[in-house]
Every structure is written in C-alpha cells, then in structure tokens.
Amino acid sequence: MNTFYSISTPPEIHNLPDAQLFFWPEIIPEATCQQLYSELLSTLPWQQDHITIYGKTLPIPRLQIWMGDADANYQYSGLELSPHPWNPTIQSIKQQIEYVCGRNFNSVLINLYRNGQDSNGWHSDDEPELGESPVIASFSLGATRRFRLRHKYRKDLTPYTFDLMSGSLLVMAGSTQKYWQHCLTKTAKLVKPRINLTFRKTFKGC
Numbered sequence: 001m002n003t004f005y006s007i008s009t010p011p012e013i014h015n016l017p018d019a020q021l022f023f024w025p026e027i028i029p030e031a032t033c034q035q036l037y038s039e040l041l042s043t044l045p046w047q048q049d050h051i052t053i054y055g056k057t058l059p060i061p062r063l064q065i066w067m068g069d070a071d072a073n074y075q076y077s078g079l080e081l082s083p084h085p086w087n088p089t090i091q092s093i094k095q096q097i098e099y100v101c102g103r104n105f106n107s108v109l110i111n112l113y114r115n116g117q118d119s120n121g122w123h124s125d126d127e128p129e130l131g132e133s134p135v136i137a138s139f140s141l142g143a144t145r146r147f148r149l150r151h152k153y154r155k156d157l158t159p160y161t162f163d164l165m166s167g168s169l170l171v172m173a174g175s176t177q178k179y180w181q182h183c184l185t186k187t188a189k190l191v192k193p194r195i196n197l198t199f200r201k202t203f204k205g206c
C-alpha cells in the first residue's frame, strides 16, 4: 500500500517538564485529508459506548471504534473493547504514521466528535496493557479542536493548550502519560465533526 506523502520535516517539540511531545502540523495534505474524512465519516461502524461511574451508566460524549490486531484487547473505565478488524483506509493511515514516527502500532482508538458539545474528559492513557512508557500517535481529521494537558502533581504549572488541526499528528511519548493528563474541550462554536485516531501498541500479559 502506498504512503500518502513522504515527509522529512522534523517535528515541533513542545517542551513540557516530565513529557515528550512531538507535533507535525501536516503529515497528510489537505485534499487527501478531506477525502479520508468524508470516507471514514460515512463508512466506519461508529458506535455509542457507555461508561459506568459510581454505579450510573452514561453514554460517553462522542462515538468511537476500537480497531486492531485480533489479540489487541483494551479495557478502560469498565469498558472491555474487542477490536474491529483493520479497515484498509485506516491501515494506510497507520502505515503513514508508522513511517513518520518510526514506531509500529497494533491498534487504534477512533473517536468521532459530532459537534462542539462532544468532548473527551481529563485522563491519561496509562492502562497497564499499554506498557510503561506508551507511545500514542494522535492523528486528526475535520474540525480544529482544542487539546489541553495538565500536570498531575505540579500545581505550579499552568495547563498547556494547543489546537489540533486536520492532517496534524501529535505523538505523546516517554513519561507523558505518567505525569500528565489530557483532554479535548467542548466549544460553543458551531463546528463540523472531527475524527481523531490514537494509534497505540498494546502488550499481552501486563
């Protein structure tokens, strides 16, 4: 399968203490992003998942799909996710991302934020099956949305905010998940949907 684009630009490095963050503003050209966005929006089997907090079951404020190798199971907030088999378009995006960041991934959590009210609350991607220092590669399509990070222990550090645009790739590595939480905020603006793909590598027997 072809790669979309051969990028050789080094990433922007966001210097935060106890974190490793690399950001490429555009790993796939805008015209290709628009095609990918329309295709994924209309063809993926988006599902509404629920989480149970303090005994109450609530719909999560976005749609999502867990996709990956057959043995890449994943659990969070009481949700046991069995992977959907790889879709060829997602596989070609995965290949491009593996090329850009020099790592292999065996699974991806795909989120669909339908409008400005859909969001992703403060969390770290620190589940045991992701290993000690997870490398999470987050690729965005569609609306530009605001991403925030806050240190878990150092209250002297102000939260760090930046925008994730269509075609951008953010890689969180090293001790980022150990020391920081991140979230995707709501917005009152009228925005089109946004698709975000977080490629991960899960390990068995953790």
Ligand SMILES: O=C(O)CCC(=O)C(=O)O
Binding pocket: 109, 111, 120, 125, 138, 147, 164, 182, 183, 184, 196, 198
């Ligand atoms: O939508 C985003 O940019 C963040 C997604 C995220 O944090 C996650 O899926 O764990």
Ligand SMILES: [Fe+2]
Binding pocket: 123, 124, 125, 182, 198
């Ligand atoms: Fe996350």
